Amino acid sequence: xxxxxxxxxxxxxxxxxxxxxxxxxxxxxxxxxxxxxxxxxxxxxxxxxxxxxxxxxxxxxxxxxxxxxxxxxxxxxxxxxxxxxxxxxxxxxxxxxxxxxxxxxxxxxxxxxxxxxxxxxxxxxxxxxxxxxxxxxxxxxxxxxxxxxxxxxxxxxxxxxxxxxxxxxxxxxxxxxxxxxxxxxxxxxxxxxxxxxxxxxxxxxxxxxxxxxxxxxxxxxxxxxxxxxxxxxxxxxxxxxxxxxxxxxxxxxxxxxxxxxxxxxxxxxxxxxxxxxxxxxxxxxxxxxxxxxxxxxxxxxxxxxxxxxxxxxxxxxxxxxxxxxxxxxxxxxxxxxxxxxxxxxxxxxxxxxxxxxxxxxxxxxxxxxxxxxxxxxxxxxxxxxxxxxxxxxxxxxxxxxxxxxxxxxxxxxxxxxxxxxxxxxxxxxxxxxxxxxxxxxxxxxxxxxxxxxxxxxxxx
Amino acid sequence: xxxxxxxxxxxxxxxxxxxxxxxxxxxxxxxxxxxxxxxxxxxxxxxxxxxxxxxxxxxxxxxxxxxxxxxxxxxxxxxxxxxxxxxxxxxxxxxxxxxxxxxxxxxxxxxxxxxxxxxxxxxxxxxxxxxxxxxxxxxxxxxxxxxxxxxxxxxxxxxxxxxxxxxxxxxxxxxxxxxxxxxxxxxxxxxxxxxxxxxxxxxxxxxxxxxxxxxxxxxxxxxxxxxxxxxxxxxxxxxxxxxxxxxxxxxxxxxxxxxxxxxxxxxxxxxxxxxxxxxxxxxxxxxxxxxxxxxxxxxxxxxxxxxxxxxxxxxxxxxxxxxxxxxxxxxxxxxxxxxxxxxxxxxxxxxxxxxxxxxxxxxxxxxxxxxxxxxxxxxxxxxxxxxxxxxxxxxxxxxxxxxxxxxxxxxxxxxxxxxxxxxxxxxxxxxxxxxxxxxxxxxxxxxxxxxxxxxxxxxx
Numbered sequence: 001x002x003x004x005x006x007x008x009x010x011x012x013x014x015x016x017x018x019x020x021x022x023x024x025x026x027x028x029x030x031x032x033x034x035x036x037x038x039x040x041x042x043x044x045x046x047x048x049x050x051x052x053x054x055x056x057x058x059x060x061x062x063x064x065x066x067x068x069x070x071x072x073x074x075x076x077x078x079x080x081x082x083x084x085x086x087x088x089x090x091x092x093x094x095x096x097x098x099x100x101x102x103x104x105x106x107x108x109x110x111x112x113x114x115x116x117x118x119x120x121x122x123x124x125x126x127x128x129x130x131x132x133x134x135x136x137x138x139x140x141x142x143x144x145x146x147x148x149x150x151x152x153x154x155x156x157x158x159x160x161x162x163x164x165x166x167x168x169x170x171x172x173x174x175x176x177x178x179x180x181x182x183x184x185x186x187x188x189x190x191x192x193x194x195x196x197x198x199x200x201x202x203x204x205x206x207x208x209x210x211x212x213x214x215x216x217x218x219x220x221x222x223x224x225x226x227x228x229x230x231x232x233x234x235x236x237x238x239x240x241x242x243x244x245x246x247x248x249x250x251x252x253x254x255x256x257x258x259x260x261x262x263x264x265x266x267x268x269x270x271x272x273x274x275x276x277x278x279x280x281x282x283x284x285x286x287x288x289x290x291x292x293x294x295x296x297x298x299x300x301x302x303x304x305x306x307x308x309x310x311x312x313x314x315x316x317x318x319x320x321x322x323x324x325x326x327x328x329x330x331x332x333x334x335x336x337x338x339x340x341x342x343x344x345x346x347x348x349x350x351x352x353x354x355x356x357x358x359x360x361x362x363x364x365x366x367x368x369x370x371x372x373x374x375x376x377x378x379x380x381x382x383x384x385x386x387x388x389x390x391x392x393x394x395x396x397x398x399x400x401x402x403x404x405x406x407x408x409x410x411x412x413x414x415x416x417x418x419x420x421x422x423x424x425x426x427x428x429x430x431x432x433x434x435x436x437x438x439x440x441x442x443x444x445x446x447x448x449x450x451x452x453x454x455x456x457x458x459x460x
Numbered sequence: 461x462x463x464x465x466x467x468x469x470x471x472x473x474x475x476x477x478x479x480x481x482x483x484x485x486x487x488x489x490x491x492x493x494x495x496x497x498x499x500x501x502x503x504x505x506x507x508x509x510x511x512x513x514x515x516x517x518x519x520x521x522x523x524x525x526x527x528x529x530x531x532x533x534x535x536x537x538x539x540x541x542x543x544x545x546x547x548x549x550x551x552x553x554x555x556x557x558x559x560x561x562x563x564x565x566x567x568x569x570x571x572x573x574x575x576x577x578x579x580x581x582x583x584x585x586x587x588x589x590x591x592x593x594x595x596x597x598x599x600x601x602x603x604x605x606x607x608x609x610x611x612x613x614x615x616x617x618x619x620x621x622x623x624x625x626x627x628x629x630x631x632x633x634x635x636x637x638x639x640x641x642x643x644x645x646x647x648x649x650x651x652x653x654x655x656x657x658x659x660x661x662x663x664x665x666x667x668x669x670x671x672x673x674x675x676x677x678x679x680x681x682x683x684x685x686x687x688x689x690x691x692x693x694x695x696x697x698x699x700x701x702x703x704x705x706x707x708x709x710x711x712x713x714x715x716x717x718x719x720x721x722x723x724x725x726x727x728x729x730x731x732x733x734x735x736x737x738x739x740x741x742x743x744x745x746x747x748x749x750x751x752x753x754x755x756x757x758x759x760x761x762x763x764x765x766x767x768x769x770x771x772x773x774x775x776x777x778x779x780x781x782x783x784x785x786x787x788x789x790x791x792x793x794x795x796x797x798x799x800x801x802x803x804x805x806x807x808x809x810x811x812x813x814x815x816x817x818x819x820x821x822x823x824x825x826x827x828x829x830x831x832x833x834x835x836x837x838x839x840x841x842x843x844x845x846x847x848x849x850x851x852x853x854x855x856x857x858x859x860x861x862x863x864x865x866x867x868x869x870x871x872x873x874x875x876x877x878x879x880x881x882x883x884x885x886x887x888x889x890x891x892x893x894x895x896x897x898x899x900x901x902x903x904x905x906x907x908x909x910x911x912x913x914x915x916x917x918x919x920x
Contacts, residue, residue: 097688098802098803099695142641142645149638152616155645156612170894172894173895174870175871175872176802176870177801177802177835177872178608179608179613179831179834179835179836179872179875179876180800180872180875181874181878181879182890183891183895183899183917183918184652184653184899184917185602185651186895188645188648189898192645193644208695232557235559236669239700239739239741240700240701279699281699340637340640341637343557343558344557375636376638376639410634410635410636412635414640415640415641427642430643431642431643434630435632438644439644439646442902445905458643
C-alpha cells in the first residue's frame with residue numbers, strides 16, 4: 001500500500017512504494033527516486049485537490065514530467081510529495097483549420113509531433129529528449145531546441161494554458177488566439193518558471209503547415225569571422241526558410257566523427273563546421289537556394305569547403321555528427337554546459353574559457369558546438385582524470401571556468417536548460433541582485449509557504 | 461514655474477503649467493491634459509528618482525508615451541504626476557551583425573523603422589500610429605499591428621528590457637540573446653501590463669534582414685467558409701512568406717471605397733474581400749507564388765474574383781481601403797472595437813453582434829474588418845443618432861452588444877489595444893474571477909500602494 005500522507009486523496013492514484021524505488025531519479029541520475037509519495041493525477045481537478053491538501057499540510061511538492069531535464073529541476077527528496085503528470089497524456093484536440101493542438105501536460109513531445117504530422121501539420125518544437133520529455137516540462141522550462149531560429153522558444157508556441165497555483169486554485173487561460181491583450185498575460189507566469197509558481201496541466205499550442213522538405217548542407221570554415229559572415233549571409237539570403245544554423249568547433253567534429261566511426265561529410269582539420277538547414281515548400285528550389293548561398297560564400301572566401309546532402313540518408317549522417325555526442329561522453333566525468341551570448345562575443349569567450357580550463361586542469365578536454373543562430377553554445381568539459389583523483393571541488397572549479405567569463409560578455413549561464421537546482425549557485429553571474437530579488441518577490445506572492453518545487457532556481 | 465510637488469527633483473525637467481494645458485489628453489480626446497506635474501526625464505536614473513520620490517509621498521503616477529493608445533491607458537487626472545518619456549528618445553545602437561536595436565523607450569516607432577531601413581534592416585512592427593507611438597508604449601501594450609501573422613506581437617521582438625519598479629528600483633535585463641532561461645524572464649512582467657508593474661525605459665529589439673519586396677493581391681469571396689479555406693490554403697502555400705491576411709466585410713469595402721472616392725480594385729457587391737500580402741526575396745517569384753495561389757483558389761471555387769497589384773501604386777491603393785477608414789468615422793459617434801476569437805467562430809459572432817445591435821439600435825451601422833490571420837477583428841458601430849438623443853447609456857449598450865457574445869465563443873475583448881481604463885468594466889467577459897484575482901496579486905506584489913497607473917486594467 002502506498003502511504004496516505006494527506007487526507008482526502010485516497011481516490012487519486014499513487015505509485016506503490018516498491019515502484020517508486022524502481023524508478024531512476026532522472027535520465028542523468030540512475031539512483032532510486034526519492035519521494036514520500038508519488039501521485040499520478042488524471043485531471044486538473046485532481047492536481048488541484050493534491051495541491052490544496054499539500055497547502056493545508058505545509059507539504060512540499062516536486063512536479064515531474066519526463067525527468068529528462070538537464071538541471072535537476074525535477075529531483076525530489078524523501079520528504080517531498082512528487083506529482084507525476086504521466087497519466088495526463090491525452091491529446092484532447094487537434095484543430096486542423098485553426099492549426100492548434102489542445103493537450104494535457106503529460107503528453108510526450110514525440111507523440112504530439114507524430115499526431116500533428118498525421119494531420120499534415122507540424123509542431124515547431126524539437127529537441128533530443130523528444131521521446132521522453134513532456135509538453136508540460138517543455139512549457140515549464142521554456143524549451144528551445146533545433147528550430148528556435150525560425151519558430152522561437154516554447155514561449156512563442158503557447159496560445160492557451162491551464163495551471164494550478166500552490167494553493168490549489170486553477171488558472172485557466174485556454175484561449176486559442178494569437179492575439180489577446182485582455183489584461184496581464186498570465187501564461188507568462190508559468191512558462192519558463194520551472195514549476196515554481198504553478199503546475200501546468202493543459203495547453204493550446206500553435207501548429208504550422210507540414211513542411212514539404214528540407215535542404216541541408218555542411219560548410220567548413222577557417223575563422224570565426226567567416227562563421228559570423230556566413231550566418232549573416234544565410235539570414236539575408238534564406239530569410240524565414242532558415243531553420244538551423246548549427247556550429248561545431250573542429251575538435252568536436254573530429255572527435256565525434258572518429259568516435260562514431262563515420263566518414264565525415266567534409267574532411268576534418270578545419271576550425272569550424274556549420275550545419276545549415278532550410279525548410280522548403282519546393283524541394284528543388286530549396287536546394288537551389290542553398291547551392292546559390294554556398295557558391296556566393298565560396299566566391300567571397302567565406303567558406304573553404306562545403307557539401308550538400310543529396311538524400312535523406314546523407315542529411316541524417318550530417319545531423320548525426322551534430323546530435324550524437326556519445327563518443328565525447330565516454331570519458332568520465334564529462335560536464336555539459338548550455339550558455340548563450342551575442343555571436344560577436346563567442347570566439348573570445350570560448351578562448352577565455354579554454355585558457356582557464358587548461359590552466360586549472362592541464363589534461364582537460366574541451367568541446368564546443370552550438371545553435372549559434374540563436375546565441376546558444378553547448379560546452380563539454382572532461383577535466384582529465386577520474387572524479388576521485390580530482391576531489392569533490394572539481395565540478396565547482398570547472399563551472400567557475402565556464403561561467404565566470406560570461407559576466408564580461410553579458411552572457412547567460414542557461415540558454416535553454418533552465419536553472420533547476422544544479423545551476424543555482426551561479427545565477428548571480430547572469431542576474432543582478434535586483435533581478436533575483438524581483439524573482440523572489442514573484443515567488444512569494446504566489447507561494448508564500450515555499451512548497452512548490454522549493455529550492456529550484458533560488459532558495460528563498 | 462512648474463509646481464514643485466516632490467522634494468529633490470528640482471533638476472529634472474518639467475512641463476510648464478501653460479504647456480500642460482496646451483497638450484491634448486490624447487489622440488482620441490482633445491480636452492486639455494490634466495496633471496499635477498509632467499516630468500520629462502532624460503534617463504532611467506531620473507525615472508528612478510521620480511518614482512522613489514512619488515513612492516515616499518504616496519503620489520500617483522501616470523506614464524505617457526505617444527498618447528495614441530486606444531483604451532485611455534495614459535489619461536492622467538489633475539492629481540496625478542505624469543511622466544512623459546519623450547526626451548528619452550535616443551537610438552543607442554543598431555548592431556547590424558547581431559540584427560538588434562538598443563533604444564530608449566521614448567523613441568517613435570517610425571523613427572526606429574527608418575533607422576533600421578538605413579542599415580538594410582527591418583523592424584517587424586508596424587501599426588497605424590507609427591508616426592506618434594513610442595517603443596515604450598508598444599512594449600507596455602504588447603502592440604500587434606499588420607505583421608503579427610509572420611512575426612508575432614511585440615512580446616516576440618523584445619530581447620532585452622530595462623524598467624523601473626514603483627519603488628524606484630531599476631530592473632535591468634538588457635541582454636541581446638534570443639535564448640536566455642536563467643531564472644524567471646522578468647521582461648514578461650512589463651510587456652503588455654500597460655505600465656502597471658513598472659515603467660519601461662530601455663529595450664533591445666530584434667531586427668530582421670530588409671525585405672526585398674512585396675506581392676499583394678485582393679480577392680473577392682462569397683462566403684465565410686470560402687474565406688477560411690483561402691486562409692488555410694494561403695498558409696499552406698505561402699508559409700512564412702505570408703505577412704498579412706486582412707479581411708474586409710463587403711459593407712466596409714463599399715463604404716470606404718465610395719467615401720474615399722476611389723475606384724475599387726475589384727467590384728463592390730461581394731460578401732468579403734481578402735487583402736493578402738507576402739514578402740519576397742525575389743519579386744518575380746513572389747508574384748508567381750501569389751498568382752499560383754489565386755489560380756488554385758479560383759479553380760477550386762474558393763474565390764470569385766481577384767486582382768494582383770502590378771505596381772507599388774496599386775499596392776498602396778489596396779492598402780488604403782483597408783487602412784483609411786475615415787469615411788466610416790464621419791458619422792458621429794462611431795465606436796471602435798478590437799476583439800479576437802478563433803477563425804471558426806467569426807462568422808457566427810459577427811452575425812450575433814449585428815442582430816443585437818440592430819435590435820437595440822434599429823438605425824445602427826456596423827462595419828467589420830480584421831487581421832483575421834491572427835484572429836483579430838476590428839468593429840465600427842454607429843448607433844444611428846447623435847449621442848445627446850441616445851443618452852449617456854448609449855456607449856455602454858453598444859459595448860454590451862459587442863462584448864457579451866464573445867463569452868460563448870471564448871473570445872477576447874481586446875486583441876491588441878489593451879484594457880486601459882476604457883475596457884475595464886468588461887474584463888470579466890474574457891477573464892475568470894481567478895484570473896483577475898491573480899492579476900491583482902501580481903500588481904499588489906510590486907505596487908502595494910497602487911501608485912503606478914492606478915485604475916488601468918482593474919481597480920484594486
